[in-house]
Amino acid sequence: MTATLKTYFQSQTNAAPLAVFRMLFGIMMLYSIVRFWYHGWIDTLYIAPKFHFSYYGLEWIQPVGIYTYLLFISAGISALFVALGYKYRLAICVFFLSFTYIEFMDKTTYLNHYYFISVLSFLMIFLPANVSFSLDAYTKKMSFTMVPKWTIDCLKLLLGMVYFYAGLAKINSDWLFKAMPLKIWLPSNYDMPFLGTNIMQQEWFHFTMSWSGMLYDLCIPFLLLYKRTRGFAFLIVVVFHVFTRVLFPIGMFPFIMIVATLIFFDASLHLKIIDLLKRVFKRFGFSKEVSVSAHYNYPKSKRFILPVLALFFAIQLFLPFRYALYPGELFWTEEGYRFSWRVMLMEKSGYTTFKIVDRESGDAFIVNNSDFLSSFQEKEMSAQPDFILEYAHYLGDHFRSQGHKNVQVFAESYVALNGRRSRPFINKMVDLYQEKESFKHKTWILPFNDEIKGL
Amino acid sequence: MIKKGISILVLALVIVGCSTSDDSNTNGGASDNFDRQAMLTHWGDNFIIPVLEDVNIELEALVQAKNTFVTTPNQANLVSLRTAWLSAYKVWQYAEMFNIGKADELAYFKQMNIYPSNVTLIESNISNGSYDLGNSGNNAAVGFPALDYLLFGVATTDTDIVAIYSTSVNASNYTAYLSDVVEKMKTLTQTVVTSWNSGYRNDYISRSGNSATSGVNETVNDYINYYERGLRSLKFGIPAGVFANSPLPEKVEGYYSKIYSKELAAEALNAVQEFFIGEAYNSTVTGPSLKAYLGYLNKTDISSSIVTQYDQARTRMQVLNPNFNQQIQDDSSKMTQVYDALQVGVVLLKVDMIQAMQISLDQGYVDNDGD
Numbered sequence: 102m103t104a105t106l107k108t109y110f111q112s113q114t115n116a117a118p119l120a121v122f123r124m125l126f127g128i129m130m131l132y133s134i135v136r137f138w139y140h141g142w143i144d145t146l147y148i149a150p151k152f153h154f155s156y157y158g159l160e161w162i163q164p165v166g167i168y169t170y171l172l173f174i175s176a177g178i179s180a181l182f183v184a185l186g187y188k189y190r191l192a193i194c195v196f197f198l199s200f201t202y203i204e205f206m207d208k209t210t211y212l213n214h215y216y217f218i219s220v221l222s223f224l225m226i227f228l229p230a231n232v233s234f235s236l237d238a239y240t241k242k243m244s245f246t247m248v249p250k251w252t253i254d255c256l257k258l259l260l261g262m263v264y265f266y267a268g269l270a271k272i273n274s275d276w277l278f279k280a281m282p283l284k285i286w287l288p289s290n291y292d293m294p295f296l297g298t299n300i301m302q303q304e305w306f307h308f309t310m311s312w313s314g315m316l317y318d319l320c321i322p323f324l325l326l327y328k329r330t331r332g333f334a335f336l337i338v339v340v341f342h343v344f345t346r347v348l349f350p351i352g353m354f355p356f357i358m359i360v361a362t363l364i365f366f367d368a369s370l371h372l373k374i375i376d377l378l379k380r381v382f383k384r385f386g387f388s389k390e391v392s393v394s395a396h397y398n399y400p401k402s403k404r405f406i407l408p409v410l411a412l413f414f415a416i417q418l419f420l421p422f423r424y425a426l427y428p429g430e431l432f433w434t435e436e437g438y439r440f441s442w443r444v445m446l447m448e449k450s451g452y453t454t455f456k457i458v459d460r461e462s463g464d465a466f467i468v469n470n471s472d473f474l475s476s477f478q479e480k481e482m483s484a485q486p487d488f489i490l491e492y493a494h495y496l497g498d499h500f501r502s503q504g505h506k507n508v509q510v511f512a513e514s515y516v517a518l519n520g521r522r523s524r525p526f527i528n529k530m531v532d533l534y535q536e537k538e539s540f541k542h543k544t545w546i547l548p549f550n551d552e553i554k555g556l
Numbered sequence: 557m558i559k560k561g562i563s564i565l566v567l568a569l570v571i572v573g574c575s576t577s578d579d580s581n582t583n584g585g586a587s588d589n590f591d592r593q594a595m596l597t598h599w600g601d602n603f604i605i606p607v608l609e610d611v612n613i614e615l616e617a618l619v620q621a622k623n624t625f626v627t628t629p630n631q632a633n634l635v636s637l638r639t640a641w642l643s644a645y646k647v648w649q650y651a652e653m654f655n656i657g658k659a660d661e662l663a664y665f666k667q668m669n670i671y672p673s674n675v676t677l678i679e680s681n682i683s684n685g686s687y688d689l690g691n692s693g694n695n696a697a698v699g700f701p702a703l704d705y706l707l708f709g710v711a712t713t714d715t716d717i718v719a720i721y722s723t724s725v726n727a728s729n730y731t732a733y734l735s736d737v738v739e740k741m742k743t744l745t746q747t748v749v750t751s752w753n754s755g756y757r758n759d760y761i762s763r764s765g766n767s768a769t770s771g772v773n774e775t776v777n778d779y780i781n782y783y784e785r786g787l788r789s790l791k792f793g794i795p796a797g798v799f800a801n802s803p804l805p806e807k808v809e810g811y812y813s814k815i816y817s818k819e820l821a822a823e824a825l826n827a828v829q830e831f832f833i834g835e836a837y838n839s840t841v842t843g844p845s846l847k848a849y850l851g852y853l854n855k856t857d858i859s860s861s862i863v864t865q866y867d868q869a870r871t872r873m874q875v876l877n878p879n880f881n882q883q884i885q886d887d888s889s890k891m892t893q894v895y896d897a898l899q900v901g902v903v904l905l906k907v908d909m910i911q912a913m914q915i916s917l918d919q920g921y922v923d924n925d926g927d
Contacts, residue, residue: 289914292765
């Protein structure tokens with residue numbers, strides 16, 4: 102067993118897939134940053150709001166006013182450097198740090214796809230993605246054709262995990278036996294040409310999409326791994342992601358996933374891509390012979406990398422299951438919901454108002470949420486308990502600093518999940534100003550009074 | 557492996573085929589598609605345009621009554637002018653929710669019904685004799701609430717009010733201001749009506765898709781916005797002190813005329829309800845509506861809850877003093893009870909109805925990979 106492992110970790114494979122992955126990743130990231138900026142979201146999401154929702158324990162990560170643009174510039178430039186393979190190690194570290202900082206500035210904008218980028222860029226810090234077809238190889242005049250096989254396999258593993266966990270999350274009674282939430286999402290595409298008024302409205306279609314979505318997520322990693330099914334699998338990947346892009350406002354995610362999936366292909370494809378680029382460069386007069394070495398091996402000083410990555414994958418493996426430690430329905434409480442590849446899984450919306458009470462006099466008034474939150478923040482806050490608690494504390498502090506005495510903060514909240522009628526969400530008798538955020542179960546979330554069976 | 561993939565897919569289809577049997581059903585079949593274009597046409601032709609045209613007619617009458625009063629300021633003409641004002645103000649309650657097209661562009665409702673009026677501003681405009689009524693800084697000095705002050709609040713008795721416009725030192729300035737405010741309201745309304753009748757109507761009903769700029773999305777956003785803010789907060793919540801430590805009775809609609817607050821609020825609630833159930837304006841004929849749309853989506857339970865809430869708010873409103881200002885001073889909790897009934901409606905509209913219809917409320921940010 103150990104011998105097999107040892108052989109595996111010593112085996113080598115062509116470096117081309119890793120180089121192509123690095124380039125495409127860098128380009129996609131640069132484009133994402135530019136797109137984000139172009140839409141004006143840096144201002145609407147990070148500069149305009151008075152208040153930002155933080156992750157527990159990471160409250161110190163805040164937007165830095167106008168300098169927030171520098172963070173995006175830093176992420177953009179480092180993404181470009183990653184694509185070029187120039188000062189790669191530094192570039193990918195800077196990219197990981199700036200992107201992750203941006204992601205943690207306000208959890209209102211939490212998206213699985215942003216988390217995926219953070220996790221992936223962390224992994225890439227440890228991979229020799231710049232040893233061939235890169236400016237680093239060019240300036241050091243040293244290029245390698247082979248890299249350890251595991252460096253490419255761990256990218257496949259991460260991608261496979263994302264898909265597989267997304268598939269596992271779909272094994273629940275709402276998704277499979279009620280076709281929820283697709284049953285309410287798909288018909289709303291009635292204005293889609295050709296398909297909108299007929300197939301999108303059909304119940305059998307909602308069920309077909311639910312089931313095939315689940316099967317797709319569970320099977321695609323394996324279909325991509327085997328050479329005989331790979332071409333077919335990639336075709337499905339493209340069709341699936343283009344389809345979701347047409348149906349839902351999910352931004353860059355589908356394209357990133359399509360591009361990332363290329364890592365599963367043999368080096369011959371990637372070599373073709375590199376050859377094509379080389380010919381283009383030659384045409385423009387950029388061409389340089391570098392001495393080519395066969396095998397890249399990690400130096401002894403980097404022996405810590407394998408244990409670090411082992412730990413990294415162990416965390417990835419178990420984190421999505423942490424929800425099992427909490428009582429209550431996961432979709433309702435969302436305790437352990439994030440960072441678990443639960444993508445496009447539920448339709449949840451709420452309406453939450455806050456009452457500020459003077460404990461002594463009983464004087465009370467209701468807060469106008471739009472005085473403090475953007476409409477997007479208010480929407481996300483309204484149906485998520487950790488947001489509600491954090492905002493309640495913000496309001497308590499705010500009104501205390503305004504001179505209000507004996508401040509109590511009560512929330513009245515109604516939430517509707519997957520087409521069920523809205524029902525009370527938060528115990529309105531509990532003074533949230535006295536409740537502390539923690540990883541413990543929040544006892545002031547009212548029971549769901551229904552059951553969603555499944556993983 | 558390809559074969560396996562296909563057989564898995566086939567298996568999935570079989571499972572699906574066998575499991576479609578539960579509660580909801582009528583979503584199948586291509587013929588049951590809800591016609592949003594018909595709904596927009598009904599809203600435009602039988603509600604929005606007739607309402608705006610009626611406001612326009614009422615304001616024309618108001619202009620006439622104002623002219624008569626300005627020419628001959630006496631008690632009888634003041635009474636006719638007030639009657640015309642009240643009549644127009646009641647129709648206005650049907651129009652305020654449609655902040656669409658030209659109305660949105662001109663900030664129409666902000667120039668028609670921002671209350672409480674800023675009396676200091678009005679008085680300084682009058683004594684200066686120069687002002688730009690269309691400037692947003694003057695929103696609290698124009699429209700129906702400004703007339704409420706000018707016709708009921710400039711002096712304590714009717715005789716004194718008439719005197720302000722006839723014999724006082726500043727009579728000509730007061731008369732000019734009264735006249736300008738009325739004319740401005742008429743001009744604005746005429747502009748909005750003209751825009752609907754010269755092309756905007758077709759543009760409106762053609763946008764029957766499901767995007768942020770479609771007619772249905774825009775109208776539903778405005779409708780909910782008005783219900784939450786214009787009706788629930790401004791007419792009840794804010795004056796009753798829901799959003800402050802104590803009641804603010806001076807913030808009621810129709811503060812100076814005193815006795816019309818309830819009448820105006822009742823019109824607004826009727827407007828909201830009639831629009832929801834699809835009654836044509838000034839008629840009991842119904843057409844495609846939000847209620848019908850919910851019915852199409854198998855959510856009649858939601859629509860009947862909404863109607864129940866409207867009815868409950870109306871019942872609770874019936875016991876109120878016609879003078880809300882007085883009611884709040886006597887017992888603000890009766891006002892709060894109406895607010896509470898309307899508040900339940902906000903949840904039903906904003907959470908349940910929106911979720912069922914998948915209409916996006918304006919967020920300014922679109923990327924999403926699911927909550």
